[in-house]
Amino acid sequence: MPKLLDLATRRASIRAFSRDPIHLADVIYAIRVAHEAPSGANRQPWRFLIVTDDHVKSKIRHVCELAEREFHKIAPSWFKNWLRDKGISWRKPFLTDAPVLVLIFFKKDEPYASESTWLAIGYLILALEERGLASLTYTPSRSEDVNEVLNVPKAYCLAAIIPIGHPLCRKAKEPRTPLKRLCFLNTWGNPLTESEEGEVKLSG
């Protein structure tokens, strides 16, 4: 397996999926990895709903697109511009094109339920990348609609839908801000400088 930095750097969010089938065992492998994540008081608040059925996918896509149409009307203008630049509309074809969806819920009344579950999603998408599978973390604008259409108990909140499959075409990764602008040493705003050998120095 490559180094984690290579895996993490290689992974890009994919929004256009081919309909080629994938091995469900790879998806379950990634869920197994996610289930090893730490959680508040070890309550393991996550639940995974794997969706392979086309009829179920269509129902999910339908309620998500209804909410997205509304959201795209009211989004802040900077966000609308970003969405337009990226070619992202209210249409969510990945919800029916991707061969597998994994819906990740958390039990609302557990301590740090959302935080723990998002941490586990980090594990999950790295494990998918390890298995050569593309993914996206998509959170519907009105997640409670998804609960309703799928008869998921109200005690659980949908954190994200992860479409999984092979990309329709290769996509460049979104650029990252230089780390020195986001990473400080001992005092807020104090950048760290690093030599090419990885040695860290205080700057200034």
Place this chain on the structure above:
Amino acid sequence: MPKLLDLATRRASIRAFSRDPIHLADVIYAIRVAHEAPSGANRQPWRFLIVTDDHVKSKIRHVCELAEREFHKIAPSWFKNWLRDKGISWRKPFLTDAPVLVLIFFKKDEPYASESTWLAIGYLILALEERGLASLTYTPSRSEDVNEVLNVPKAYCLAAIIPIGHPLCRKAKEPRTPLKRLCFLNTWGNPLTESEEGEVKLSG
């Protein structure tokens, strides 16, 4: 590097750290991995404050323990029992014993700022494990006190403090619920069964 499942399974939350120094380059490696995580609208809402200075660590420990003392009085009884069973008190020696702390903040006004940052914390702690470093995800009861004592702008919220180092003694990993109770196929509550060869079957 081992498979991600091995890394994730091996990693256990550590609360007692030796004072042995570690290589800061390994910590920066893990932050670099975290910075490759996806984020809402690619806004990279995370900020990393690496703390190696003993005086800064003491200040952090002091404000955290003040708040923890209060929290341990008012916590729900099941949680108090869990804390007692685990030997967890309001005392947080790991905040001064661990050779390095990484404080992870997120910019509050970015979309999905907390969610994206916790996902990135998943990347971070796996990368620390890859480098043979132990860690804990600790969120103070009153994180705003930490902002204040460290002069961190109010626009940023502290997600977690990650003490990093070598464990004082080996610790068994917390047990996991069998996956089949948390993972469903196509319909909520419909367990999936998996043969030993990793082949997935619908049960029932």
